[in-house]
Amino acid sequence: MGKRRPEPAKTQLILLNKPFDVLSQFTDDNQRATLKNYVDIPNVYAAGRLDRDSEGLLILTNSGKMQHLLAHPDNKTDKCYWVQVEGQITNLAIDKLSSGIELKDGITAPAQCELMQSPEIWPRVPPIRERAAIPTSWISLTISEGRNRQVRRMTAAVGFPTLRLIRYRIGQWTIDDIDSGNYTIVEP
Structure with missing residues (x-):
């Protein structure tokens, strides 16, 4: 040993x-x-x-x-993400994200999800891919799991692919x- x-x-x-x-x-x-x-x-x-x-x-x-x-x-530390998704996210998608999503590796635990205003943040280099005819929206998503690429897989599963992902908070720290x-x- x-x-x-x-x-x-x-x-x-x-x-x-x-x-x-x-x-x-x-x-x-x-x-x-x-x-x-x-x-x-x-x-x-x-x-x-x-x-x-x-x-x-x-x-x-x-x-x-x-x-x-x-x-x-096992410690289930909460992590809050600010997620920019492609499209104008719906209440139905937010409800599904909040309830738990069926992914290939099982159902996710319920999350806290809500629509948010575009945060005042630094520009990303390079910028995200945006399409003129398709709007984007931002959600705040708090999870206590940490599966591989979980947030991206969750938003894709409800039809709103992640364009930008920012971890805002872990436990008490932001x-x-x-x-x-x-x-x-x-x-x-």
Whole structure:
């Protein structure tokens, strides 16, 4: 059995507003953008992941216990996403998202879903693909699961593909006052 890394004397908690097209890891053999391009604090690791094509809150820590507490599915930490979808989303689609969606890997747990105004956020580089004849709309979707690409699969299942996905909140922490590509250190 391998040796366990000792817990650090002081737990660090870093809130990063991860930009689009950045991997949620510190190294990449293909020379793509990673966390090392944005975080200069040694010995911290992502507590969970955020896909390369998603933006927003990613929590990093130097504590394995904190990492487990935040990322393990059994702990059911709420995560709130701001989701721009293709089309004018309907009340029926919002009701379905709120009730749970049948995906290939089973039914999702009920979510909190509501229509929202377009948030005041940074421009995405590159911008999303928009079609002149098709409107877009924004929803706030809060889930406590963390299946692979779950939010994207949920919105597609109700007929409104995700165009832009921003994780706004994990548990009590948000990206409020953290610009894209920047981080802040908070007390755990």
